[in-house]
Amino acid sequence: MLRIALRTMRFRKGGFAATFIALFFGAALVMACGGLLETGVRTDVAPQRYAATDVVVTGDQTYAPPPTDPEDDAESEPLPERVRLDASVVGTIRGVPGVALAEGDVSFPVGLVRAGRVVDSAPLGHSWASGRLAPYTLGAGAQPGPGEVVLDRTMAGANAIAVGDRVDLLARGTTGTFRVSGIAEPPAAVTGTPAVFFAGADADRLAARPGSVDAVGVLAAPGVDAGQLAERIGAALRGQPVTISTGNDRGTAEFPEAPRGSEGLIALAGVIGGFAILVAIFVVAGTLGLSIQHRHRELALLRAIGTTPRQLRRMVLTEAFTVAVLATALACVPGVLLGGWILDRLAGLGAVPALVVFHQGWLPMIVGTGVGLLTSLVAGLMAARRAGRTRPVEALSDAATQRRWLGPMRLLFAVLGFAGGLALAIVTVTVFDGSIAASTAGPTVMVWAVALAMIAPGLTKVVGALLRPVLRGVGGNAGYLAMLNAKARTVRLAAAVTPIMFSVGIATAMIYLQTTLADAEREAYTRNLRADVVLASTTGGLPTDLVDQVRRVPGVAGASEFVTSTGFVDGDTESVPLQGVSADGAEQTTSIRLTGGTLADLRGDGVAVPAELGVSVGDSMRIRLGDGASVPLRVVALFAGDPGYPRILLPAELLVSHTTNGLPAQIMVRAGAGVDPAALRAALRELTADRPGVAVADRDAMTAAYVRELQVGASVNYLLVGLIMMYTAISVVNTLVMATSRRRRELGLQRLTGSTRGQVLRMMTLEAILVAAVGILLGTLVSTTTLVPFSLAATDSVWPSGPLWIYGAVVGVATVLTVAATLLPAWFATRGRPAEAAAGPE
């Protein structure tokens, strides 16, 4: 059977090209997603300023909530803020045998100030001693003394600064003047953030975190193995919550924010990969199905002369599998390239830390190949079942009669799909709310699409029957013929309709999901934003005395520092957004509805929580803050929670001391009654005129900034939708070209019976429009089943929000693609003399 299958395939390369293309791109997409998944799981970040170290010691950057089931392994959550080490650790490590050098490192944002404005806010400040961990070498000048700095060459070059110059540097909200004592050459490993090196005492003062270091970099003595040294250091620090990293883990130690970015990467890769597999299965099943229909007489002949149904099924499976092996093997190269490309785009959009190194080992390759083969197996089985049912008598007859399309398997999967889709929709509406509802939406699209794909021939028949009169009315003779053709070959039509349904359904659902979600979040944001003017830091945070000065400005009704972080209610595994506010201005600048207590008490160890948490004013509770510290708190206020957007309010000074920067990033200001916000803004501008690094913005500017932030998420989504759309578009074209090219003989016959070429092409156009219309209708149905429950959950409205033109564009692209992919092969098929085409092979 293998030899017959191989010979057939060599003979009918064209028929298998479509399957090959679908599998090739599908496997490449799955491999790329596998690579992204591996990248996300590993989160390999190359160390930069710690490139020369052998071992890096940091605080434990994870929080392991107590497992709900004692049998379970504790799952650890990454902490959002830098967990610092006690400076005494440096001394302990220096005492470990085999340590050649151990240096504590601190980092803090530094802004370069010129003419009262921050012109470069990218650099980080460090002590000169930590420069040896990279190592930076002095290219010019000398190492910094007190009041002096060494700039790295990138920064010095970009700002035209030379040794001996005086520079104004902003750190922790205050500006100081330093003399440039030298220019440092960064090693090749350093590609990112520019560095400013201070003398040790200056660095400690500016970082303002006495007695603690961010990390300790360790260089091993010659001949000492890094792994062994790490073990010895671990032994010396036993009992302390530290993480000891070697190799590539040093990068994660240097950039603790990287793992959080990659969690999103894992989810993204999962979603695209899942869609790709699903689309691939249906498209491959469709192309294999078409190729079987196209040679059904051949299969019938095989049956007549003694091929058992089993042998026939095996032959079809062998064919599918052989194509799959070729396609997946060839897909390896583009798979890797595509994965790297997607990661670059994601990093460019800011969705993933740019430092994360793309990683594609053998595992994603194996998985991608396996998925490709499995896809072809599933699709091949679907096609083979149909092939096996070929009746031998069909070899004797010319009539290509349609057979029953709804087998028990199709029915079973359709019923399962509808049940699952309905269940998901109900769950979305009833259980979830707010942004979390999006997590059930992706699966809902997939499940509905599968269910509809299963009964696509039937739906095509029904929708086609509804549209046919229109076609006939509008299209004249060509419409009449197109109508008859569509009626006679619903099952073949369905093969083309399915990928169109997929692409329209997925695109519409994913895009409007995004716009609806963004609208809901923007609305929640503006609802909660009661400030008229906001002071925001451009570099490293606002000075702590600023809020009092702001309060003294005439026209200010209230001002509150605003700090954001993430933490956990102790014992919970689900993280919750934390907001730090000042007790004096919180009532005026936050929009929450209090149900008990007062925000004026939000000082010291006070906390305000949603009433839904089930605690009362005066109760004690513990909250684990962003740096992993668990603090005992006293409930001073309760408020009505915003469903889907949970948060906990803490005193700003408490929360800010547990953040990486240690300073508030914003101050919210409320204008007094009758005070013009514009005038207030001007007054605050004047107040902060001598404070570089403070920006004064109004409500609109704030909302605009928030929307820009949301757009990062949206762009990522659009990138994904784009990829899936590309893939389904390839499939649409693929299937249509295959289906149309096969009709060369039929079109030739039609011309022999008197149709002009124009009439034939007109008929094909109308057929294509019918196919597109059915596909678009069904796709819209798929997206509706997802969007309506989601909108109900997220915005309490039946309709998703978002511009209508996007839907128009999706519909337009789908139509143009369908018509083009039908007309082009039809044009080729009707070239030359009709008699030749009519006499040609079927």
Next chain:
Amino acid sequence: MQTEDVVRLESVHKTYGDKRHRVEALRGVTIGLPRGSFTAVMGPSGSGKSTFLHCAAGLDRPTSGSVRLAERELTGLGETALTKLRRERVGFVFQSFNLLPALTVQQNITLPLRLAGKRADRALVADVISRVGLADRRKHLPAELSGGQQQRVAIARALVTRPAVIFADEPTGALDTRTARDVLDLLRSAVRVHGQTVVMVTHDPVAASYADRVVFLADGQLVGELRNPAPDAVAERMTHLGAWADHTPVRALGA
């Protein structure tokens, strides 16, 4: 020897379609086809010729009645068992689309053997190929052959398994008179020289005259037969059966 029936149909009925569109294609056909005989089945369009062939060859199942083929009762056999029986005991020659376009002449001929998992007997294959006169075309693809040559390949494929019976459905329908004669000669010599049994459905009196016996079907029933027929006699009999002028083969349901 002459009296032993290779194929025996016993009051075979075949009905197509659902309750509203009921077509009775065969209504109680009883006939035996002796070993080493060459039988032509004739009848006007819609008389049930093709259905008769399908039922006798195990391609289709009768609604009622019994079919015995090479001492096996076909009624009640599953699809796979029927297929295996066809593969081992039956050869087929169709009007058109007889060959797999991807396989060479030789591969097409040995296909039934390969499907049965048997090794092709080289001498036998070579003999069969030379008997149909295609020794120099063994490596050719069907598309490179004329219609008559393709039909000869089909006959070779039918012969190679040494089947109990060969069924031919309008084997000359798509051929010109001269090539048709070659093909019919081949079938006749298979019967005369090699003792093969052949059943041929045709509407051509000249083709039918190559057979030892012609049976006539009308409205799903056997209505007579001729032994050692001459073309004129066959044509004469067909005229009486009516509808002779309309000899376009209608192959929709119930043909």
